[in-house]
Amino acid sequence: MEPSKIRKIGASKTPIDLAREVLLIEAREVEALARRLDDSFTRAVELILQCQGRIVVTGMGKSGHIGNKIAATFASTGTPAFFVHPAEASHGDLGMITGKDVVIALSNSGEADELRVILPTLKRMGARLISITGHPQSTLAKAADVSLDAHVTEEACPLALAPTASTTASLALGDALAIAVMDQRGFSAEEFALSHPGGTLGRKLLLHVRDVMRTGDAIPSVGVEASLKEGLLEMSRKGLGMTAIVDAEQHAVGVFTDGDLRRAFENAVDINSTYMRDVMHTSPQQIRPEQLAVDAVAIMEHKKITSLLVTDQQGTLIGALNMHDLLIAKVV
Template sequence: MNKDIDFLASARRTIELERDAVNDLLSQLDGDFEKACKLALNCTGRIIVTGMGKSGHIGNKIAATLASTGTPSFFVHPGEASHGDLGMFTRNDVVIALSNSGETSEVLSILPLIKRMNAPLISITGNPDSTLSRAGDASLNVTITEEACPLNLAPTSSTTATLVVGDALAIALLEARGFSAEDFAFSHPGGSLGRKLLLKVSDIMHSGADIPRVNEKTMLHQALIEVTQKRLGMTTVTDEAGVLLGIFTDGDLRRALDHEVDMKQTPITEVMTTDCTTVHSDMLAAEALQIMQDKQINSLIVLDQQQRPVGALNMHDMLKAGVI
């Protein structure tokens, strides 16, 4: 054991070598990358990714990224493929095969069956003269100068380069398909990102009798009762037709107390805020949150087309819904 090792120097060396491997990819991109993109775009089945060992782990990540960005994809272990899982392959699929050497036996053993099935093959390999590279309908070169491993043995720089090319392919396809943030959210409904992108104001707002509401003739002390009962830290103020005139918040109450107003004799219209921020129910909750953060406010009123309150929400509702 070398107890005198400089850990920071080792880390910097690893990062620099992997950075250089990624930079080298820029000069290695050619027409085959475009060909690979077109094969994937024209695929009427699924993108099947396969690879052995560390390449397999990277392949799993590439398949997951493709699937989550609009390109249906899954990973098949090449060893399992030779023992029945080739039944998952169809002639409508496109196969992406990974092997740094391009000579991995488990991968090469299934090539004849892929070719016989006439499924297009995209190879990603660090050896452009390898069997796998030559077999590809499109061959992506991820040749590296040196692994980050000081023995130049453990897959490090090579797996990083392969992963980056996989990401480049996924993002190019995402852009070609016009894949949107909403599309992304539909494939991530269980996560916080999905909630942020899919939830609308109407999904989380308080509505009906839960909306704090007083009319323009209400006295301040009566409005305070409404604020307390509805527990949103504010109340709307409307005219006889139900049209919003203003909002009364905790901040308005503090200002009223500073001016020592008579709570029983002061109409709510004298202390309310008329220039209040409002939103509509079809707005994304994430957009409403951004408005609250930009304006440094804790509550929002939701209006219909006639400027009547149909909902109300505050920062706690955003937090409870997982938008924050």
């Protein structure tokens, strides 16, 4: 870094002023990085797509921290990847790398001793090398099959010492590489969910209605000839705040909810002499068991209801669920 680039911390500069300056500098450097992308980026994507092994990311110090994150991004977006510490690599961990792998090496200077030591071995074993460095003429860049230029004109650190803008640029470039590869692979949201089963997205994309619905005796249902009293007892026993009304073939022909009960009481309806067919809602909202649980949430929110009947293709009642079931399943 040139001496002229070193900025002194002014006594009048507030923490917020300095924070804004840091963010703007890093944003400018990433924007400049985007503008100068060239065919080397495309070649790097092709090299990764052709890889018959795994992606191995390596880097020392702050570059190593960035490399860890880049490896994690690749792994979670359909490209098997892991991080190897270059210092540990020269003491046995090179055995984790094969000639079928593609190595992505990060170093702002491109001259990290720990990386330079392992470069000859990587070349001998036949592993392909992609470098991400701030110095295109460095040892690392020249040794790489594809070199990606991640140089910055200034660091965000007022002393121009701590890696800040340079690490942000490397991280952004690594993310761009992983996402470009993901797109070329046609990696889907469903595939993403398979590697994130414990996350919110995983639950939304993997959990189906059949996984959360109530079945068997837990389904509140009465026949069309049942009295309102019988319907209320069924609602009380099953605790879903509603009951389905079914015909002789167990087809769902109606639904009666807590809201309907309040309206019935307001109209002074006799619960003993009134039949469910007289007070039920016909054409109840239904969902199929193979649909995603998140679809049930969308229907409930759109229709402003709190429960759904689950039916098969013939309209036969096979399950029921309410918003509380979806909350417990952490779909909402």
